[in-house]
Amino acid sequence: MTIQQLSVFVENKSGAMLNILNLLKVEGIQLLAVNIADTVEYGIFRIICSEPSKAYKLLQEAGISVTLTDVFAIELDDKVGELARVLEIFHNESISITYLYSFLLNGKGIMIFRTADSDRTREIVILNKLKFIAERDLYSLV
């Protein structure tokens, strides 16, 4: 139900993200999705990629501030109103979303998100029969 996301601390300066991406490229790690917000001084560069554990290790060895975070990955139908339908389920359960981003993979919409209460979120996903994606399945879609 959850997949591993790399979260990398990057300063707001030119080349900061590029440096990270080059390190991943050399080791043949493929990116599926990336996300960063436009904050003032620093950002958290969030990355979904193949072999997250390997990527984590190599970034850490390069002295980069990085963490692995478990995030939820839900498959959505590629149709109007689908994301709203899913968010409404969480809203009705009073679960607020910490952050969310999405991408398309082989015609499937994938929603990545975190909430303040992972256990409750897990329950809601199961009870509402949301189509979650396991780590193994995600990479088999590539």
Added chain:
Amino acid sequence: MDKSQYLHPDKELMSRAEIEALQLERLQKTVRHCMNSPFYKKRFDSIGLTPDDIKSLDDLKKIPFTTKQDLRDTYPFGIASVPLEKCVRLHSSSGTTGNPTVILHTQRDLDEWANAVARCLHMVGLRPTDVFQNSSGYGMFTGGLGFQYGAERLGMLTVPAAAGNTLRQLKFIKDFGTTALHAIPSYAARLYEVMVEQGIDPRRDTKLKTLVIGAEPHSEEQRRRIEDMLGVKAYNSFGMSEMCGPGVAFECKEQNGLHIWEDYYIVEIVNPDTLEPVPEGEVGELVLTTINREGMPLLRYRTRDLTRILPGECPCGRHHKRLDRMQGRSDDMIILKGVNIFPIQIEKILLQFKELSTDYLITLETLEHNDAMTVEVEISSLFTDDYARLEKLTKEITRQLKDEILVTPKVKLVANGSLPKSEGKAVRVKDLRKTY
């Protein structure tokens, strides 16, 4: 000669020979008195020195230096030369993790301190008809009570406004007809900014004519700018808590160097490495011996301030030596907004955060007209991917630093490895202020 321009003509107008004769008399008395101090007694005994060995001013050199470390090692009362019951006040440096320093004062010390400050204020033309507002912090910060008692001694109406609340300061200036203000230079500039915002023209709407500025390094250019902005004459003040506080040295109306009161202090300028005297007029570390203090005299105290004695005579008629503007420090102490800060204080706080690496960088800069400190810290391993928790960490670091150093720094998280490494001689402080 018109003696009315001197508050203490008998002291202010002494010739060099008279100054030196008085200094020798007071030095001998001070050294004898210091034998009541456990610290100095032990130190003199250890090198076989006795007060009788001080026969001339030149013999001062036989006495070992006193350092800030000595003050810390003897914290809180170990250097005092009188029993504690004779003391009526103490001032202590900031710091909760660093070693503070304490200076003890008897009633006589406070009286003489007030006299010195009154002399300074009188020298720049202030009289009992003036209204003197003090925007220093009161309490342990000596710029508060030091100027308060000095201004009262001179007989001025005093407005102990204390630090902060600029709108209230402005109301006092207008309502009470303040003619003289003591402020740190960056605050004087801040005051002007708010005046402009409020549509107040300092020349038209206030009676301000004299500003006393000090406790923060500033350039001649900065002084002229303050004078232009506020339509005042601004005079440089020098003091330090170890020497009571303000009133050690002060500019006269010539605004060319700060007369150091040699009936209170013996001045030496030494090379901070060799500790030998530098040739006349060259920059070195200021070393001061108090010769008019009872509670806690300090012999050959290394101030760590770098300055020089200005050569030549001052047209004002005073023969007390003139110190040049302070040109920096021979240690790593930072002076920001009138507060003395050592990088080690900051380091000790940062080390308590396991989220951070051991590297940090302190940057001092003048933003608009205000001096500001930025502390960059490296996030060692990212412990969260939550912006809110990183913000919380930043706030907590800021709060703890503020509690320690009394000014609020801007704390900036930076990526691991982006600051100079701690091995070798890392640059910890970057001072970009245009002061020296």
